[in-house]
Amino acid sequence: MSAPIDTAWPAQLEAGLQRLEIALDPVTQEGQLAFLGLLQKWNKAYNLTAVRDPSQMVSRQLLDSLAIMPYIHADAVLDVGAGGGLPGIPLALAFPERRFTLLDSNSKKTRFLTQCVLELGLDNVEVIHARAEDVCPQQPFQQITSRAFTALENLVDWCGHMLAQDGQFLAMKGQFPDDELAALPSAWQLADNIELTIPGCGGARHLLIIDRVRTTGG
Structure with a gap:
């Protein structure tokens, strides 16, 4: 946890968590800020x-990621297109009892994620450097998160094989993506749309829960 943190961050995080009605103990908050310090350091x-x-x-990285905490319920979660670790690393810090797999095809980004795992002591996180289409997990995931990754049509096409039959995608979007939903294959549906208000962030935020269309046998 050697990366320096901005002196204003602790108060911003505590105030934002209160507005989101999310409780994180002081040690977990320190971990969140340490991750942010690493992100700022390596981003250069x-x-x-x-x-x-x-x-x-x-606001735009930690709180935006943590805002979906109430909707995480799976024991094992895949964060696809994990990039700089958002939302995967903040969620893994907040849920040490759950396992998180962070998948990205960019080797620089997975090197950063691996460094975060080491420096933050995240024994509940696995980092995979691969294209989503090439990954065949031993067990499918009940939940797959994505943030600023790709269009919904691509998400279900590239990652559907990694999702359990009764699992769900948690797709984080800005503006409500009408065009993307219109292009969604017929086997998939919008199960829920949650409008998120992120303290300190302007603009729209949506969490789209996507799952398979249920078929009834005759």
Whole structure:
């Protein structure tokens, strides 16, 4: 946890968690801020995120990721297109009892994620460097998260084989993606749309829960 953190971050995180009505103990909050310090440090060389203003990092990275905590219920979660570790690393820190797999095809990003696992002591996280289409997990995942990854049509096409039959995609979006939903294959459906309000963030935020269309046998 050697990366320095901005002096304003602790108060921003605590206030944001209160507004989200999410409780994290002090040690977990320290872990979240340590991750943010690593993200800021490595971003200079690895281009992990477009957010470079320290005053926006807590809201647009940590709080934006943690806002979906109430919807995480699986014992094992896949974060596809994990990139700079959002939302996977903040969620793994918040849920040490759950297992998280972080998948990305960019070797620089998976090197960063592996470094985070080492420095933050995350024994509940596995990092995989591969294309989603090439991964065949031993057990399918009940939940697969994605944030700024790809269109919904691609998400279900590339990752559907890794999702349990009764599992669900948790797709984090900005504006409500009408066009993407219209292009969704007929075997998939929008199960729920949750509008998220992120403290310190302007603009729309949506969590789309996508699952398979249930067929009834005759």
